[in-house]
Structures are given as C-alpha cells and as structure tokens.
Amino acid sequence: xxxxxxxxxxxxxxxxxxxxxxxxxxxxxxxxxxxxxxxxxxxxxxxxxxxxxxxxxxxxxxxxxxxxxxxxxxxxxxxxxxxxxxxxxxxxxxxxxxxxxxxxxxxxxxxxx
Amino acid sequence: xxxxxxxxxxxxxxxxxxxxxxxxxxxxxxxxxxxxxxxxxxxxxxxxxxxxxxxxxxxxxxxxxxxxxxxxxxxxxxxxxxxxxxxxxxxxxxxxxxxxxxxxxxxxxxxxxxxx
Numbered sequence: 001x002x003x004x005x006x007x008x009x010x011x012x013x014x015x016x017x018x019x020x021x022x023x024x025x026x027x028x029x030x031x032x033x034x035x036x037x038x039x040x041x042x043x044x045x046x047x048x049x050x051x052x053x054x055x056x057x058x059x060x061x062x063x064x065x066x067x068x069x070x071x072x073x074x075x076x077x078x079x080x081x082x083x084x085x086x087x088x089x090x091x092x093x094x095x096x097x098x099x100x101x102x103x104x105x106x107x108x109x110x111x112x113x
Numbered sequence: 114x115x116x117x118x119x120x121x122x123x124x125x126x127x128x129x130x131x132x133x134x135x136x137x138x139x140x141x142x143x144x145x146x147x148x149x150x151x152x153x154x155x156x157x158x159x160x161x162x163x164x165x166x167x168x169x170x171x172x173x174x175x176x177x178x179x180x181x182x183x184x185x186x187x188x189x190x191x192x193x194x195x196x197x198x199x200x201x202x203x204x205x206x207x208x209x210x211x212x213x214x215x216x217x218x219x220x221x222x223x224x225x226x227x228x229x
Binding site for chain 2: 096
C-alpha cells in the first residue's frame with residue numbers, strides 16, 4: 001500500500017473513446033502531479049496542482065484534461081487519444097520540501113489502439 | 114539542456130557485490146534536493162534516499178548511500194551487498210522550486226540486473 005492509489009491499473013482504449021484516470025492520496029500532501037513515462041524517455045511532468053490549484057501545464061495537448069476537485073483527488077480525463085499516448089501514467093503527491101520527496105502511485109498502463 | 118544525466122542505460126552486478134549508479138545534475142540554485150527512486154517491473158516508484166544541497170555528510174539508508182560531490186555536481190547511488198531483488202530501474206531526480214511549486218526533474222534511468 002503506497003499511500004497514493006491510482007485506478008485503473010491497466011486501460012485499453014480506442015482513439016475515439018473517453019476515459020478518466022483517478023488518483024487519490026490521504027497523506028495530507030499539498031501538491032499532486034501527473035507524469036507520463038514512455039519507454040527510453042525521462043519521466044515527463046504533465047500537470048502540477050498545489051492546494052488544488054493548477055500551477056503548471058507543461059505544454060500538454062488538450063486531449064489530456066486534468067481535474068483536481070480537492071487536495072486529495074486528481075483526475076486525468078482522456079479523449080481522442082493517439083497511439084503515441086500509450087504509456088505508463090504516474091500520479092504523485094508531495095509535501096513541500098519533505099526529505100521523502102514524492103509518494104508515487106502504482107501507475108496506470110494505458111494502451112491506445 | 115538536460116538537468117539530470119544518467120549515463121548508464123544498463124548495469125550488471127554480481128549478487129553480494131557493490132555497485133555504483135552514476136548521476137550528474139545541472140542547476141544554478143543554491144538550495145535543491147537530490148533523490149533516488151527504484152522502479153521494479155511492477156511499475157511503482159519507490160523512494161530510496163535523499164540528499165539536501167546543504168547536507169555536508171553523504172546520505173545513507175541501509176544498503177544505499179549517496180556519494181554527493183557538490184563541486185562536480187554528481188550524486189551517485191551506491192548499493193552495497195547487492196541482492197536479486199535489487200534488479201530494477203533506478204532514477205535520479207532533482208527537486209527545484211519554481212513558480213511557487215516544488216517540481217522534480219528525472220533522469221532517463223539505469224536498469225540494474227543482479228546476477229546470481
């Protein structure tokens with residue numbers, strides 16, 4: 001049990017589908033993040049929320065739409081994705097300058113067909 | 114410019130031996146944090162060790178130690194007495210503070226294989 005829960009663990013979707021990824025943390029952390037991890041590439045920061053306010057959008061295509069209704073929940077809404085969007089999507093949370101850094105979820109393995 | 118560089122895509126080590134995973138970083142900040150994470154094949158990222166830029170002593174956590182050389186901007190991870198369960202991807206990361214938020218920049222990772 002990591003403290004950050006991501007659902008679903010695996011997702012296969014067609015290019016015309018709409019789906020959502022969910023992330024939940026009850027660690028009292030103030031910041032939540034979405035990262036994309038593709039093979040042989042560094043983790044790419046997508047979105048940052050600090051106290052449920054979006055503080056960063058790293059030039060992410062509009063087919064990815066984040067939502068943070070409160071500081072414990074984070075969603076990533078997906079629509080009209082492309083095959084190159086297939087990747088592991090990791091959610092993380094952190095508390096400012098904690099020496100423990102991020103707490104990551106187990107990730108959602110997304111395959112776009 | 115790449116801020117975190119891990120030059121070893123893959124490494125092999127014999128069980129019970131020590132191994133060093135390299136990491137160099139680039140920043141003009143005086144205050145920053147350096148982290149190592151382990152990612153097994155299951156996908157979750159596991160925090161291993163942290164070094165603050167003002168810490169004078171190298172961080173240690175059990176079999177993990179961080180060889181911090183500030184002038185060279187390197188933060189190598191040393192794993193002593195390797196175990197088969199240490200086989201995984203290892204990521205070096207730097208925390209920086211920009212736009213009112215802490216963000217973490219990751220390297221491309223090193224895949225470690227421990228041989229029996």
